[in-house]
Amino acid sequence: MKIRINRLHADAELPVYAHGAEEDAGMDLKSLADIVLEPNRPALVPTGLSIELPPGYEAQLRPRSGLALRHAITLPNAPATIDPGYRGEIRVILLNLGTAPYQIVKGDRIAQMVIARYEAIEWEEGGLNESTRGSGGFGSSGR
């Protein structure tokens, strides 16, 4: 499917699948700025992109596993939600869980974006059907 996208800055780059749409779920998002990530200080990183998702679709932003493993860089709000009605710039909240500052350079791939369908639901109040689990949870079935 086609999704409308705007570059809000001449240097903004469209997200791409690294191995093609058949093999990847996530497209890499690139930073539009040089930013130093200080340990334990969330930073808002611009992408220079805005999109128009059809109703029933969201974009989810997720960490890149390489950055997470090698540099302890994550998205504290992952999976971040980009709503179909949002027309502003997509920005990525990055958090450095390491102990040393980490330099993000303009053009670095900082996160991945997955386009996902969701159900728009209405609540129906009333009796709930019985189930085997019932109200058990939080380890009730043992280790």
Ligand SMILES: O=c1ccn([C@H]2C[C@H](O)[C@@H](COP(=O)(O)OP(=O)(O)OP(=O)(O)O)O2)c(=O)[nH]1
């Ligand atoms: O990492 C993120 C998270 C959100 N957004 C944008 C798109 C999203 O549609 C909008 C609102 O996000 P969210 O609903 O998570 O924010 P909120 O804290 O609940 O604020 P709001 O009251 O604006 O909904 O902000 C981003 O660009 N990056």
